[in-house]
Amino acid sequence: MRVLVLFAHPAQRKSSINRAMADAARRVGGLTFVDLYEEYPRFQINIDREQERLLDHDVIVFQFPIYWYSTPSLLKEWQDLVLEYGFAYGPQGKLLAGKFALICVTTGGRESDYSATGGNNYPLRQFLLPLQQTATLCGMKFLPPFVLHAANHIGTPEAQRHIASYGALLRAITANQLDLDEALTRDSIFPADLPIMAEH
Amino acid sequence: MEGLTFYALAYLAAAVFAVIISRRLGLGSVVGYIAAGVIVGPILHVSGAGSEYLEQFSEFGIVMMLFLIGMEIDPQMVWRLRGKLIGLGGLQVVLTLVAVGVFGTLLGFSWQQSALFGCVVALSSTAIVLQTLEEKGLLESDGGRASFAVLLFQDLAVIPMLACIPMLASVTTVTNSAHGETFFATLPGWASALLTLGAVVFVLAAGHYLSRPVFRAIAQLGLREVFTAAALLVVVAIAALMSAVGLSPALGAFLAGVVLANSEFKHELQNDIEPFKGLLLGLFFMTIGAKIDLSILLQHWAIVLVATLAMMLIKVGVLLPLAWLFRLRATAAWLFALGLAQAGEFGFVLLSLGRERNIFSEEMVSISILAITLGMVLTPGLFILFDRIVTLLDSRGATRADDEPEEGTVIVAGLGRFGQIVNRMLLANGHKPVVLDFRADVVDDLRKFGIRSFFGDAGRPDLLDSAGLAKANVIVVAIDDQDRAVEIVTYARRANPSIKIVARAYDRLHYYRLSDAGADYIVRELFGSSLEAAVLTLRSLGMHPYEVEKRRNVFIEQDLAGLKRMAPLFDGVTPVSDNPDFIAGFNDIGKVIENAMLGNRTAYNDLVRRGWTPPVLDDSHALKAEQSRQ
Numbered sequence: 001m002r003v004l005v006l007f008a009h010p011a012q013r014k015s016s017i018n019r020a021m022a023d024a025a026r027r028v029g030g031l032t033f034v035d036l037y038e039e040y041p042r043f044q045i046n047i048d049r050e051q052e053r054l055l056d057h058d059v060i061v062f063q064f065p066i067y068w069y070s071t072p073s074l075l076k077e078w079q080d081l082v083l084e085y086g087f088a089y090g091p092q093g094k095l096l097a098g099k100f101a102l103i104c105v106t107t108g109g110r111e112s113d114y115s116a117t118g119g120n121n122y123p124l125r126q127f128l129l130p131l132q133q134t135a136t137l138c139g140m141k142f143l144p145p146f147v148l149h150a151a152n153h154i155g156t157p158e159a160q161r162h163i164a165s166y167g168a169l170l171r172a173i174t175a176n177q178l179d180l181d182e183a184l185t186r187d188s189i190f191p192a193d194l195p196i197m198a199e200h
Numbered sequence: 201m202e203g204l205t206f207y208a209l210a211y212l213a214a215a216v217f218a219v220i221i222s223r224r225l226g227l228g229s230v231v232g233y234i235a236a237g238v239i240v241g242p243i244l245h246v247s248g249a250g251s252e253y254l255e256q257f258s259e260f261g262i263v264m265m266l267f268l269i270g271m272e273i274d275p276q277m278v279w280r281l282r283g284k285l286i287g288l289g290g291l292q293v294v295l296t297l298v299a300v301g302v303f304g305t306l307l308g309f310s311w312q313q314s315a316l317f318g319c320v321v322a323l324s325s326t327a328i329v330l331q332t333l334e335e336k337g338l339l340e341s342d343g344g345r346a347s348f349a350v351l352l353f354q355d356l357a358v359i360p361m362l363a364c365i366p367m368l369a370s371v372t373t374v375t376n377s378a379h380g381e382t383f384f385a386t387l388p389g390w391a392s393a394l395l396t397l398g399a400v401v402f403v404l405a406a407g408h409y410l411s412r413p414v415f416r417a418i419a420q421l422g423l424r425e426v427f428t429a430a431a432l433l434v435v436v437a438i439a440a441l442m443s444a445v446g447l448s449p450a451l452g453a454f455l456a457g458v459v460l461a462n463s464e465f466k467h468e469l470q471n472d473i474e475p476f477k478g479l480l481l482g483l484f485f486m487t488i489g490a491k492i493d494l495s496i497l498l499q500h501w502a503i504v505l506v507a508t509l510a511m512m513l514i515k516v517g518v519l520l521p522l523a524w525l526f527r528l529r530a531t532a533a534w535l536f537a538l539g540l541a542q543a544g545e546f547g548f549v550l551l552s553l554g555r556e557r558n559i560f561s562e563e564m565v566s567i568s569i570l571a572i573t574l575g576m577v578l579t580p581g582l583f584i585l586f587d588r589i590v591t592l593l594d595s596r597g598a599t600r601a602d603d604e605p606e607e608g609t610v611i612v613a614g615l616g617r618f619g620q621i622v623n624r625m626l627l628a629n630g631h632k633p634v635v636l637d638f639r640a641d642v643v644d645d646l647r648k649f650g651i652r653s654f655f656g657d658a659g660r661p662d663l664l665d666s667a668g669l670a671k672a673n674v675i676v677v678a679i680d681d682q683d684r685a686v687e688i689v690t691y692a693r694r695a696n697p698s699i700k701i702v703a704r705a706y707d708r709l710h711y712y713r714l715s716d717a718g719a720d721y722i723v724r725e726l727f728g729s730s731l732e733a734a735v736l737t738l739r740s741l742g743m744h745p746y747e748v749e750k751r752r753n754v755f756i757e758q759d760l761a762g763l764k765r766m767a768p769l770f771d772g773v774t775p776v777s778d779n780p781d782f783i784a785g786f787n788d789i790g791k792v793i794e795n796a797m798l799g800n801r802t803a804y805n806d807l808v809r810r811g812w813t814p815p816v817l818d819d820s821h822a823l824k825a826e827q828s829r830q
Contacts, residue, residue: 044753 001100003031003174004057008064008075010037017106017151017159018065024167025063030174032057036074043077050082054096059173059180060140062131063104065151069120069127079134088138097139100180102173102189103131104166106151114149125187143180144188214240215482230327230545231576233482234569237489261480262549263439264473266450269326269355270457271466281349288346288526289353292540295518296322303514312368313564316554319361320568321511323354325544328579333539343535346528350540358546359451365553399445403438403452407459415465416644419655431472434460464643467636467654471662481545488548488569496566507571512578515541534589538582542575609634609672613658613688614679615642618704618725622676623651633676634667659684661691669695677703677719682710686717693718711763731756 005025012019026033032053040046054060064072071079086093107114107124114124125132128145135142146169148162169189172178183189214236222232278285297318304314329347338344411434418427435453442452460469497504516537523533551568554560560568610626610633612619619635626633635653637643646653656663658679669675669692677688689703703719705711714722731752738748 042753044757 001059001173001176001180002057003059003061003170004053005031005033005061005063005170006036006075006078007034008036008062008072008078010072010074012037017148017154017163018063020154020159020163021063021104021106021166024163025061025170028167028170028174031170036078037072040074043074045074045078045081047081047084050078051084051087051095054082054099057099059100059102060096061102061104061170066105066107066124066127071131083134083138094139099140100143101131101135101140102143103128103145104147105145106148108152109149111149141180141184143183144186146189210240211236211483211486215486219482229482230325230485231573233485234489234492234573237486238492238494239489240486241490241492242494259484260436260439261477261482261484263449263453264435264477265481266355266358267435267438267453267457268470268473268477270454270459271461271470273352273458273461275461278352281345281352284346284349284526285353288522289350289357291522291525292350292518293322293354293357295522296515299514299518300511303510312559313554316365316368316550316559317568320547320550320572321514321543323358323361323544323546323550324351324515324540325542325576325579326351326355327545328542328576329539329544332579332583338535341532341535342528343523343532343539346523346526346532346536347539350536354544354546358549359454361546361550362450362553365550365557365559368557368559396445399441400452400455403441403456404459407456411460411463411465415463415469416641419465419468420641427468428472431469432476434469435473464647464653464655467663467666468656470666471656471660474662474666485545485548488552489573491566492569492573493562493566496563497570500567504567504570504574507567508574508578511543511571512541512575515543530593531590534593535586538586538589539579541582542579543572544576547572609668611636611664611667611669611672611675613664613675613677614704615646615653616678616680619676619678622678627651634672636663636667659687661695664688664691665695669699672696672699674700674702677701677714679704682706682713685710686713689714689717689719708763712766727759 005022007018007022007025009016009018009022012022022033022035025031034053062071062075064075067073070076083089088094088096105124105128109118109120113119114122114127116122120127124145124147132142146166148159151159151162153159169178173180215233218236218239219229219232222235223229297315300318300321301311301314304317305311309317329351333344333347415427415430418430434456438452438456439449442449460466463469519537519540520533523536528536548569551560551565551572555562555565610631612623612626612633612635615623615635615637619637623633623635632652635643635646635651636656636658637646637653638655638657643653643655654663654667658664658677659681664675675688675692677685677692679685679688685703685705689701692699692701700721701719702721702723703714705714705722705724707724711722711724735748735752738751739745743751
């Protein structure tokens with residue numbers, strides 16, 4: 001599978017878990033990694049370039065921290081500009097149809113916060129609905145998200161495990177070892193039970 | 201006159217060829233000069249009358265070297281290195297001195313001779329080691345910094361050593377009165393002490409208070425050769441003053457260098473003195489080479505060999521445990537120990553002084569010079585050995601990451617209205633650029649604001665070199681002069697292929713010339729601010745500010761794309777007006793923008809309006825919605 005990782009993080013500090021994940025992704029051979037904030041520090045997104053990138057790949061990975069139940073603003077700008085009528089949707093063009101979309105996010109809140117009884121009132125999947133519907137409207141297959149909750153300190157064993165399995169996940173997808181259609185039926189992608197395909 | 205011409209011809213020719221060959225062999229210029237001396241020595245009968253004059257002349261090389269070393273000493277750096285400087289450097293010098301001294305006495309030399317041998321061996325070759333470390337990019341590594349600290353301490357230790365030689369001599373022999381009685385010697389003790397102190401205070405005070413106004417006045421004359429003459433005058437005058445009061449001229453020059461180290465004229469002074477220092481030091485090494493008696497080498501080659509090996513073994517034997525004591529990691533410790541294992545140019549100075557004062561015999565000096573030279577010749581071999589050891593240690597799993605150089609530096613050339621803003625932004629973000637400008641008053645004003653700025657013509661390659669061009673990560677060429685700017689870019693690109701060059705362009709044509717010269721990023725000096733004015737105008741006309749912003753961005757993109765498309769058409773030789781490709785292309789660039797001006801704005805508007813189209817459900821979704829309604 002041709003994998004495109006679109007990474008959006010406006011405050012990349014050294015200790016950022018997302019930065020460590022990005023580094024892990026960069027080390028995976030054979031995929032395309034794009035740091036959107038690096039490429040478009042002035043928010044002037046090159047629409048043609050971005051559309052071409054989408055066409056050249058089968059799996060589009062969006063990696064970002066959840067900000068106010070949504071994406072960082074540049075990734076929203078990216079959606080507004082790149083997913084054009086006639087390219088991503090509409091009767092004349094639906095060029096992304098059949099591709100997979102994978103959301104890889106970190107949240108500050110714990111998993112229990114994202115529930116009817118928690119402080120955020122709703123499960124995380126509900127907050128991801130706009131993204132899911134965007135993908136669906138474009139005819140893309142929306143994979144269950146790859147999530148790290150309570151991502152506040154890079155030193156915790158959970159964070160370290162998550163960073164490592166992010167690399168493993170991308171490597172598996174790139175090497176065609178992951179049964180993505182099988183993964184579509186799941187609630188979330190956990191490193192432990194990744195649906196790895198049998199060796200051919 | 202004929203004699204002088206012949207001398208000059210023989211010396212210069214031998215120097216040029218021997219140094220070229222020696223550098224090619226990776227042996228450094230010092231070995232080359234000595235070899236040249238060995239070659240021309242017998243031809244010119246150096247022991248004859250002409251050479252004494254030459255020797256005195258060449259000793260100015262040492263004075264200038266100490267002047268330049270003094271200038272390199274930045275009090276802050278000395279403070280930062282204080283632990284290594286005093287601990288590592290001090291222990292190294294003292295332990296080597298003691299070891300060689302004891303060893304020498306056991307071999308039957310007098311204690312004075314042994315002590316002086318100890319001094320000679322304790323001092324490594326600053327010139328060779330620093331040059332090699334810099335070439336290998338190891339100067340900023342742990343081992344490199346430790347080596348630098350020790351070399352710095354050795355440079356300082358030379359001064360008391362030089363002062364001690366007469367004392368050693370007065371114990372062994374009757375005072376050598378070859379230099380004649382000075383006026384000074386006729387004074388009573390208290391008066392001479394006072395006079396000596398007065399001379400030192402005068403040098404310090406004059407360096408601090410007098411030098412700036414004088415140099416500024418000279419700089420404003422704009423006559424380069426007068427500035428050079430003034431720089432030489434400073435060194436010669438100090439040497440003369442110090443000799444008159446019976447102090448070492450080298451010590452005085454060193455002090456003056458330290459005082460002038462913080463002056464804005466530092467780089468300019470360095471550049472003016474450097475070539476003279478180089479040539480005169482070369483001359484000094486050549487006179488040393490010329491005095492080597494080759495028959496001694498043939499006669500005592502075994503002694504020379506054993507002395508060299510013994511010297512290096514003692515040095516490594518002292519350096520390596522010290523490195524471990526000061527917790528240098530394995531690779532750094534080996535770099536430190538092997539890099540500093542030779543004796544250096546100061547050894548020659550001490551030896552020749554020792555000979556003058558009759559502490560050493562001619563034979564001892566010749567053998568010692570040969571041993572030191574052999575040690576210098578072997579130094580590149582030791583660096584190769586170091587590389588081997590590193591790969592060996594690496595394969596055993598040691599990491600080298602900490603031994604890599606630290607973050608880089610920025611040079612800002614030209615500090616007018618343009619460069620100042622660049623500089624302020626850099627300072628605000630914690631970078632300390634080296635700033636160069638040719639207007640002494642500008643530099644002076646900036647220094648009052650605490651900005652590290654240096655006086656000098658940024659177009660001069662040597663000034664760029666001494667500002668650290670070879671190791672800098674970025675250079676900002678912000679000067680007004682278009683031709684100079686192109687020259688600087690060309691030189692910077694050649695001298696440091698990996699450097700990032702940000703250049704200020706006057707206009708489009710200058711943009712192409714800079715691009716041709718190898719600039720990475722080129723900023724047209726008025727483009728940004730003119731656009732800002734256009735933005736404000738459009739806003740004033742009632743256009744929504746965000747709409748203006750988008751249009752501005754598209755305008756910039758189009759304009760830059762056009763510029764880039766045109767760059768290959770510009771060959772730099774043919775005048776633009778005679779280049780049909782260029783003219784055709786130029787008309788092509790502005791098409792989109794021109795259309796916009798003529799009111800035919802479709803293309804431009806299309807570009808601006810991309811995106812922000814609301815999602816519309818397509819037929820299939822509309823159908824689904826209809827079905828569910830039914």
